[in-house]
Amino acid sequence: MTADTDRVLFFDTTLRDGEQALPASLSAKEKLQIALALERLGVDIIEAGFPVSSPGDFASVKTIAQSLRTAIPCGLARALPADIEACSDALKSASRFRIHTFIATSDIHVNAKLRKSQQQVVEMAVAAVKHARRYTDDVEFSCEDAGRTHIDYLCRMVEAAINAGASTVNIPDTVGYTTPTEFAGIIESLFNRVPNIDNAVISVHCHNDLGLAVANSLAAVEKGARQVECTINGIGERAGNCALEEIAMILKTRQSHLNLECNIRSTEISRTSKLVSQLCNMPVQANKAIVGANAFSHSSGIHQDGVLKAQNTYEIMTPESVGINKNLLNLTSRSGRHVIKHRLTELGYQSTDYDLDTIYQAFLQLADKKGQVYDYDLEALLFFDQQKHEQAYYQLLYLQASSGREVVPSATVTLKIGEQEKSGAAIGNGPVDAAFNAIITMLGNIEVEVVDFKLDSKGQGADALAQVSVILSYKSRRFHGIGLATDIVEAGVKALIYVLNNTYVADQIDHHKTQQERIAGA
Ligand SMILES: CC(=O)SCCNC(=O)CCNC(=O)[C@H](O)C(C)(C)COP(=O)(O)OP(=O)(O)OC[C@H]1O[C@@H](n2cnc3c(N)ncnc32)[C@H](O)[C@@H]1OP(=O)(O)O
Numbered sequence: 001m002t003a004d005t006d007r008v009l010f011f012d013t014t015l016r017d018g019e020q021a022l023p024a025s026l027s028a029k030e031k032l033q034i035a036l037a038l039e040r041l042g043v044d045i046i047e048a049g050f051p052v053s054s055p056g057d058f059a060s061v062k063t064i065a066q067s068l069r070t071a072i073p074c075g076l077a078r079a080l081p082a083d084i085e086a087c088s089d090a091l092k093s094a095s096r097f098r099i100h101t102f103i104a105t106s107d108i109h110v111n112a113k114l115r116k117s118q119q120q121v122v123e124m125a126v127a128a129v130k131h132a133r134r135y136t137d138d139v140e141f142s143c144e145d146a147g148r149t150h151i152d153y154l155c156r157m158v159e160a161a162i163n164a165g166a167s168t169v170n171i172p173d174t175v176g177y178t179t180p181t182e183f184a185g186i187i188e189s190l191f192n193r194v195p196n197i198d199n200a201v202i203s204v205h206c207h208n209d210l211g212l213a214v215a216n217s218l219a220a221v222e223k224g225a226r227q228v229e230c231t232i233n234g235i236g237e238r239a240g241n242c243a244l245e246e247i248a249m250i251l252k253t254r255q256s257h258l259n260l261e262c263n264i265r266s267t268e269i270s271r272t273s274k275l276v277s278q279l280c281n282m283p284v285q286a287n288k289a290i291v292g293a294n295a296f297s298h299s300s301g302i303h304q305d306g307v308l309k310a311q312n313t314y315e316i317m318t319p320e321s322v323g324i325n326k327n328l329l330n331l332t333s334r335s336g337r338h339v340i341k342h343r344l345t346e347l348g349y350q351s352t353d354y355d356l357d358t359i360y361q362a363f364l365q366l367a368d369k370k371g372q373v374y375d376y377d378l379e380a381l382l383f384f385d386q387q388k389h390e391q392a393y394y395q396l397l398y399l400q401a402s403s404g405r406e407v408v409p410s411a412t413v414t415l416k417i418g419e420q421e422k423s424g425a426a427i428g429n430g431p432v433d434a435a436f437n438a439i440i441t442m443l444g445n446i447e448v449e450v451v452d453f454k455l456d457s458k459g460q461g462a463d464a465l466a467q468v469s470v471i472l473s474y475k476s477r478r479f480h481g482i483g484l485a486t487d488i489v490e491a492g493v494k495a496l497i498y499v500l501n502n503t504y505v506a507d508q509i510d511h512h513k514t515q516q517e518r519i520a521g522a
């Protein structure tokens with residue numbers, strides 16, 4: 001395969017380099033599922049495995065080779081006849097396929113690992129490429145650890161591999177050692193010094209040991225490399241490989257600057273990333289570029305306001321472009337009024353339904369306690385609007401409750417009742433009961449009876465808001481009140497105070513009526 005000058009080929013090695021580093025191996029069915037997803041994503045070449053390594057890998061490379069329609073299947077082989085033959089056997093049912101053979105070229109690897117001379121390694125490389133060419137025209141040769149290889153020897157290797165028939169020559173930064181300028185320099189030197197370089201596509205395969213895999217791949221592409229080897233979510237040996245989604249979105253987002261194209265259908269990125277993450281049991285960090293849970297979410301008021309006014313203030317690409325439905329505006333204590341209003345509008349509330357400042361203050365208090373505030377929290381705040389009792393007759397000033405195994409539950413409560421402050425303490429069969437007993441004792445000769453108490457969780461998880469609903473019997477009538485808090489005891493006490501205020505208001509109305517009747521009767 002040859003590359004257009006302005007097109008970068010995507011060689012995905014999720015199933016080979018990525019799979020090497022998994023905590024548990026993938027089943028053949030899972031590998032096929034990933035291969036088909038990669039094809040749908042628009043990957044040009046899929047490295048499906050290392051056929052000589054095990055019967056299982058051989059079989060799964062074979063199945064993938066039989067199943068792909070547009071992507072070219074590829075297998076990896078050391079510069080050894082048996083590896084190359086296994087590769088060819090696994091791939092040969094495909095109408096076209098690539099054999100990828102490699103040998104290390106850095107002094108460290110040649111001397112310490114291969115224990116051969118440079119001349120022997122060149123000879124092995126040439127023999128391997130020629131051997132692979134017996135089975136296919138599409139042969140890729142890699143100079144393992146090229147990033148740490150002396151440039152003169154690297155030029156010699158690349159020239160020899162191309163002469164032997166390699167149509168793609170890959171320059172791996174196997175241990176992620178180089179910096180972008182250095183790596184760009186290596187690629188530039190190869191283009192300047194290798195006489196037959198135009199007869200092959202130059203590829204790069206960068207590892208992420210220093211977090212530079214994507215930067216190094218981009219630097220190489222800017223110097224003329226036209227194939228990038230990458231993996232979904234950047235998985236791979238040690239710190240992983242160049243992340244496909246990142247390099248693809250760089251090419252797309254900065255197209256006018258780079259003038260390069262690729263076949264990747266970016267709207268498939270999110271789906272493919274999730275599939276690989278799930279099947280490989282490799283969670284994606286939230287702040288990972290492109291596919292992290294936070295990649296298209298905004299959490300601070302100034303950003304949220306900006307994005308609501310014009311999305312491109314804080315988004316250089318749209319979530320839709322990578323297959324994500326829409327951005328997320330997280331409600332936290334760093335959020336501002338604009339986003340609260342926006343979210344309430346989305347939830348169907350009109351600005352006349354609430355007082356924004358009041359809701360915002362309640363939201364901040366909750367956000368400081370909870371961190372993230374969800375839609376259901378916001379609706380609960382709006383609906384129950386605890387603030388309306390701020391000037392009420394009964395107000396909660398202090399609450400402390402204790403309970404536990406082998407502990408007698410007790411509570412201390414301070415209330416403002418009219419103009420007076422009153423405190424009380426009591427025990428109960430639980431902390432809520434103790435707090436209720438403390439309050440009811442403080443009421444003196446006002447006789448109330450709790451006839452119903454219901455506890456509900458507003459939201460999911462252990463940090464959900466507690467919502468308590470209390471029905472009180474007072475003067476043969478029933479009164480209802482609701483309380484909402486992150487703390488169950490506080491929610492209960494708030495509900496009781498709410499309902500006590502209702503009884504107080506009822507008394508006032510009765511008193512007013514009696515007075516009116518007296519005036520009318522006089
Ligand atoms: C940079 C990379 O990611 S390269 C790919 C790495 N991936 C893998 O290794 C996964 C698949 N590997 C395997 O299943 C096994 O390692 C096998 C089947 C390939 C080999 O297994 P074994 O024969 O038991 O050898 P082992 O893995 O212990 O050692 C590797 C041997 O290959 C040699 N070797 C390493 N690379 C090459 C190469 N490119 N060409 C020829 N020989 C090589 C080593 O020098 C060593 O040889 P020695 O036994 O003469 O010392």
Ligand SMILES: CC(C)C(=O)C(=O)O
Pocket residue numbers: 017102142143144145170172173174175205207
């Ligand atoms: C086999 C080669 C391409 C490799 O995986 C590496 O050098 O990291």
